[in-house]
Amino acid sequence: MDAGGERVSGFMEQLQLLHDEVKGRHDLSDVSERANELGRIGVELHIAYRDLMTRMMKEAHVHAGFSFAAAVDYQPLMAHMILSEFANVYNVPVSWMIALPHRIGVDPAFAYVEFLDEDLTKACFDKDGCATEMLYAAYLDGKADGRVDADEEFLFSRGEAAAMFSSMNAEMLASYASGKEMTPDEWVSHKFGDGSEDWSFPA
């Protein structure tokens, strides 16, 4: 990424530049045809969720048939869906878009994403000063696709619980992969695919 002809290679500098570029409100109908389509799907999800919640609340004193609605949360799914299209448009990993402070509005009359005009550190660090896991994911995605220099280290602390969570998963994965005579990376690629399959399930 370039700024006034000067190459900017630092991860946080690049994220800040992206934030400066996208800051403000974007009506999905103006972003791309796909974004507009996803906005309409978001509206449908929103309406379905509202109807489901209403029914659960209206009938909870009679039966528990719709009580599963209490566990439904469509918003992260919708955010990932819509921000993936923004990532396509701005040619960055989706984690970079999600890491930015944003608000998504869906309504039958309009659908938009607003990237908030606030300090990036507010969205990317918690009250203890630890980086959010999405910021860390953005850093790793940036390194994986080469936009962040290979020798740039992640300069921030991660939350203790999150670091422990990934550490435990890494140990389990290493043990399981070892049983299959594979490295962890090989097993993940084998199990979930990496786009390199010669033959694939039709979808």
Place this chain on the structure above:
Amino acid sequence: MNADIHMKEQMGEDEYNGWLSSRALSAEQATVQLRVNAGGVLHVQVFNPETVFNRSYGFAEKFVVPSHVIDWLGTHEGEYLSFASGERVYIRPEVRLVSFEDGVQIYIGETDDGVNVAGAAGFILDVDSSKEKNGQLIDALTMSGLCDEGEGSRWMPEVSE
């Protein structure tokens, strides 16, 4: 053995017939077999009685496929000898390449129902013909009489309404 010359031209008649017999092959018919333990990939051997593709017996290649297929292969004991060695690590499920108007698919095993899921006895997979080694596989199976013309579009999983 020279991979550019068919093995029947490199062996004496008795030796070739003995080789065919030990591999349970007919001198007139092409045969496909899959390795049960190829280290996370699918290893295909194709015996062609006349034509050399990349092996003196016909064709062989390794393919990266979904893990369900590898897991399924791993549930089998090897029944047939390798065409290239004395290892008995191959099986011969039904393997058909089917060419549709919108692409090519490979049918493996019992594909009448319940394909492509964990525990299935059969698989239907898209074969991306733009990849060089898939193109070689398609040529080998087609020239071995193991490719059918399908009607209409590729098989797709049903989506519940």
